[in-house]
Structure formats: C-alpha cells, structure tokens
Amino acid sequence: MTGTTAPADLLRRMFDAAVASAQPALCVPPHLPTPRQLEGGRLIVIGAGKASAAMAEAVETHWSGPLSGLVVTRYGYGAPCSRIEIVEAAHPVPDAAGLQAAQRMLELVRGLKPEDTVLCLISGGGSALLPMPLPGLTLEDKQAINQALLQSGATIGEMNCVRRHLSAIKGGRLAAACHPARVITLLMSDVPGDSPVDIASGPTVADPSTCADALAIVRRYGIALPPAARRLLEEGDAAESIKPGDARLARSETRMVATPQMALEAAADVARRAGYAAHILGDAIEGEARDVGKVLAGIALQTANRDQPFRTPCVLLSGGETTVTLRGTGRGGRNVECLLSLALALRGHPEIHALMGDTDGVDGAEDIAGAIAGPQTLDRAWALGLRPADELANNNGHGFFQALGDSVITGPTRTNVNDFRAILVTD
Template sequence: MTAPPPRGGTATPGGFLRGLFDIAVRAAQPVHRMAQALPAPPRGRTVVLGAGKAAGAMVHALEALWPQDAPLSGLVVTRYGHTPPLPTGLPARIEIAEAAHPVPDAAGLQAAERMLALTHGLAADDLVLCLISGGGSALLTLPCEGLTLQDKQTLNRALLHSGATIAEMNCVRKHLSRIKGGHLAAACAPAQVVTLAISDVPGDDPAVIASGPTVPDDSTCADALAILTRYGITLPHAVQAALRRGDLETPKPGDPRLAGQQVHLLATPQQSLQAAAEAAGATGLAVYLLGDAIEGESRDVGRVHGAMARAVAQGRSSLQRPCVLLSGGETTVTVRRAEGPAPRGRGGRAGEFCMGVAEALQGQPGVWALAADTDGIDGMEDNAGAIVSPDTLARANALGLDLAGHQQRNDAYGFFSALGDLVVTGPTHTNVNDFRALLVL
C-alpha cells in the first residue's frame, strides 16, 4: 500500500481507508491462529458446537486442521447468508445451520434445541469444541421457562433500540436463556470443553462474547432486573417474578461442572487495529491508535472523532499530520421515536458514527473518514458502513439532503446511499467489532 495523494489519483484517500479496513478484516479470519489453540484428539468423541457470524469460517478452518482419521461431528449456527463456500476437497463433517440476526427466529430456536440435545450422553473421555463469535446471542436462542420466542423477539428489539451497552444486553440475555451464560458448558459435563472464540466486545471478556454460553457468569438476576428497569423494558409477570426470586441464576465461577474448561481467543479488535496501523505506518503516515474498546452513543463518538481530526488538520493539536486515527469498540444507537410524516430511517452504528463525523468536520479540507462493521453488515442493512469526505456536506446540500433530519430519523443508510458513499462488502465471515479510521492530510 502506498501513501495516498492529497487529492485525486488512482489511490484515493477513500480507497486507502477501504484498504486499511480490508487488512483489518483479513487479520481477523479464524484460520490464522486456530492451529496452535487446538487440543489433541481425545480418546472418546469430538463434538463441535457453536454460534456466531464467524461460525461458518471457523468450521471450515477446523475441518482443514483436524486430522482426517479422527472422528468429528457437530452443529453450529450462523446468520443467514454468512456460510462461506466449502473449500474444494474439504469434508463437511460438521453441520452449519443458519438463522436470523439480530432478532432471533424459529430456526435459531431449533438449532439451540438440537445443540443442547447433542450434549446428552457425553463422557469424561469426550471433547467438546465450542466455536463462539459475535452474533451468537441472537442466533443461539433457547428461552427460559415462561418466555416464548415471540417474547424474546420483542425483548431483543427493545434492547437494540434502548441504547444499552453490549455487556448490559448480554447480562439480560444470559438470565433469560437455558443455553447462554455458562449453561451450554454445564450441559456438556463431564466432557472436556475447549472454547475457540472471536471477540467482538470491548475488553474481550469471554463471558460477554455471544453471552458466554461456555464460561461461568458472575452477573446476577438482580443485575439483569436492574438493567431492564433502567431502560424501561418489561417482561411477562411470571418471568419478572422469577428474576426477583433469583430462580433464573446462571452457573457461577467455581461451579464444578465448568472446572477445567479452556478458552482461546483466535481474533480480537486490537489485533485487527494493529494490522491496519502497521500497514498505514509503512506508508510513512503517523498512526494514532485511540483504543479498541470505545463505547458510547455512536453519533457522539463520531462527533468527538471528527472534532479531533479537524483540530489536527487546523494545526490545533499535538498530533502531527499527515496521519491516521484508528479506533474500535462497540458503540450504541438509541433509536429516536419517529415524529411527523417521515418514517424511521435505516442504518447502524457505523453509519451513525459517520453522520456524527460529518457534522463535526463541517467540510474540513484534507480529512476523510471510514467506519464499518467488520462482519460486513451495519445493523440490519446490506452495507458494512460508510465513508465521509471533505465534500460530503456540500454534495448532500446539492442533493437536498438534510443531515440533521437524517440524524433525527436514524437514517444513516438513506443519507450515505444517496451520496454513493456506502461501504458494501457482503459477509466477511468474521466479526471483531467496529473499525474506524480517519485520514488527515
């Protein structure tokens, strides 16, 4: 990758940022670090279970690395359309099911029921390999007693629109599930459980990734109830009462059923950001890594990043240009209630971030930005994210697009689609959270 020119040219600033994103995604593919994390085949059976947007790619990596003469079977579930093509000559010993995300559906429920059934009869000589990645919370749906699939769908929508952090959402999900929050690993006892995970959460806490189906949970029913109260989310009376009584508690640290379990992180947001930083630095640009665990309201985080880049461009910062600012993390979007005749918009965290950046930059010359979700899907749309350039607002004004109106409707998709500035990749078969890069020339 060569240093991008200030204006025009074949290696445009936007293309340069897209190249950094592609490097970050490649660094997060499961095949890179799986071999050193795999245990030896056991004396008994090896059963593979798992869920997440990267589950298909993780299965294919495992199939290629696991000895062909060693028995291997199991089931994982991934998002619709996120199963990569099976490499030529690779056996398909593990079933890959598909289900809905971010709102669960009946296919996810069926997959979770089948997965739990596969744990029956496991013995101490057996090995369970759990392939876990972001998105598993919605894909692995098995509601607690008294809660229906429709109830879980309503709950997921409310949580997604509430502005709750991923840790808060997953705390609630754990206590309303029969498979998350350590329940899956407990069901596997006395077999050995080895979890191979790809992190999409700030801090890389395995108990938060996909709501931690294979690790102990130190949160409580009281914590889950407090989160629901904080965001004004209600549950059926019987389930709410069960939370108050502590009847829906999860397996805790020290639970003997989870003793000796292993967890290996195959990819993290920091690793992907570091790969992008090294590529940018190799071009002679200064690189400032702002952190891999930045949280907060997406639009506000975008405003802060934009203000920082604008200060650098104007020489009002200790940071030196030309440079690249990189950050990761999982921000939130609080969906505003639609007012007036205009419908609620479309978009996700990356698009909301980019609207905040554009607002803060105010057309500042010499600054470009890209934000995209590393799984290739921003929210529920077909784009990974968007790009902001110095002429974004001028082109928007020429087209009659009102940035403030799009922000009010949470309509990042409509805004950047009209400008032709969506980043579209399709499913990337991995997921290490949001990637954000700002180029200051």
C-alpha cells in the same frame, strides 16, 4: 497528501486488512488441540456466531481425525463443511431455526464421557443465533426482548447480562450441559474489553452477574419486558446463570483467537506502509454513536489544525461498539450514525477523510458494512436536496450514505471483531 493513494482507497485497504486479519482460516488453526490431547475420546464441535461456520471450516481443514458437530450462523454466512453440520438462522432478532439449533445442540452434548472433548466455536452474533428461552418463556418473548434491548440504548455488556439471565443455554449453561467432558472454547471477540462472558452472552463461561443486576439494567433503561420474563428476574432462582467455581465448569477453558485490537494493528500496518503515522485511540470505545462521532471529530480537527495531539499526516484508528437510541424511523446503523455525526462536526474540513464500518459486513440490520465520508460529503448531500442534520436526527445513516453512493458493501465477511473506525488526516 502523503503518497499517491487516494484517501478513500487507503481507508478501504485498512478496513479490508482489519477484516482479513480476523479470518478464521488464519486465526483458528494455531489454537486447535492435537489428537494426543483428546485422551482417546471423541471430538464434538459446536458453536454459534457470524464467524462460526468459517471457524468450523477451518477446523475441518486442519483436523484429520474423526469429528462431528453442529454450529449455527447468520443467514448467508454458511461455509462448505462435510463433517460439521451448518445451520443458518436469523440475526439480530432470533427465529425458529436458531431455537431448533439450540435445542439440538444441547441434545448433542448430553451424556458425554470424561474422555470426550467439546470444541466450542463462539463469535459475535451468537446471542441472537442461539436462542433458547427459559421454561415459561416463548420464542416470541425472546424476540420481543431482543427488539426492546436493541432499541434501549443499553451497552452490549448490559444487553448480554439481561440475555444471559433469560436463556436456558447462555451464561455457562451450555458448558454445564457438556459435563463431564472437557470443553475448549475458541472465541472471536466482538465486544469492548474482550470479556468472554459477553461474547455471544457467554454460553460456555461462568457468569458473575446476577438476576438483580439484569433487573437493574431493565429498570435503568425502562425496557419493556414480557410479564413472564420480569417475573423470572424478580424471583431469581430459576433464571440464575452458572457461577464461578461451579464444578461442572472445572474442565472448561477459553482461548481468544481474534480481537478488535489485532484488527486495528493490521490496519495500522497498512497506514504506515503508505507513509502515515498510525495512532490507535482505543479498541473498546462505547457510547452513543452520534456523541462518539463528535468527540472523534474534535480530535481530528485539533490534529489537522494544530498538530495536537498528533502531527499530520496520520491515521486515527478506533474500535469498540457504540449504541444508538432510536429516535427516528430511519434505517440505522451505529457506524453510519457515528460517521454522519462526525461529518457534520467536521463541516467539510479539506484534510479529513473517514471510514466506519462493522467487520462482520452488517451495520445494524442492513447488509451494508458502513460508509466513507470526506470533505465534499455535506456539499454533495445538500446538492441532492438532503439535509444531513435531519437525516441524523431520523437515525437514517444508511439512507444518507447510500444516496451519495458512499456505502461500504463487503458481503458476508464470515468474521466479527466489532466496529472499525479510521480517520485519515492528510497534510
């Protein structure tokens, strides 16, 4: 083994470094406008997402002039702000607190002047935290739609396409409501490819997709929508989002302040300092979690057994967002499902260890970031009477790793740059 650091400790240090690199206190201040750029108008701060409260705190800390605003974040993810109101709401299924916050946010930005500036703080989780149904839909409809999307196996981009076309605030509608004020959106990406329209379903950016695209996704996955929602997509006009070239978005700009790639590079630095070569396989890997786990296991085994495509010792890093098509009744989530699938495929290989987790501290619906697996994982599980293959079939990754005491629990990280996967191959 290279160095003296235990594999599990090194994996956790890499994960912690990835999370730390995306802390709003570090990545937000360089992207703030200066007082001279405000054209003499007001600064209004709005936002949504798991990192939005921490982003708001960073704004308050580094902005000496007057400001006001409102952001909505997940329960337990608040931050101490005195000038920007912090509202907490439910994620991943929206609730009334999120709906009320969305309604108040739209009211806050109506009637602004050209000299005013809206600073919009957007991070992952905003799709659920900022629910505002189109006329004809209810909050209960939105909750049912979200549940159906989460269970469908659709990619995050596909889910957000449907969400944008059934929302009165996403798909550029929030920026349009700010017109004629200037809008600056600071984005923390949690989506493969870092597409602004998919981060929190793009409330301040133009959306080139259409209702027909959303309806095709619904049909492709057999997603059961409330009848009123399906009618809106079929009729088209009322549910269409704001398109590129719309004059109301002419003064809207976006700035990417944190991405999965940045987090993976921070983890790679930790690995190299510990004496391991670090290889980033990709920051936008998608697919069924259990299938991704098998593929990553294949790469790790080839590396461990044949020094191909990489020489050992090394670390294989990847990010992105996998999906889980629910088949069982277990506790999820996608990172632990991917990790359990990998562990089964590795069959206890003595030189391979792995950590997979969500940088927001919540994998699926559990307040557990992810888990760690090693050469003894399967043997320890069998000794406890667990059947790893059955646990995977039941989508019970959290239950499996919690029984082994191998869960990774961070508490609220107040950031979100998507999934983190690290496979350590020793020599």
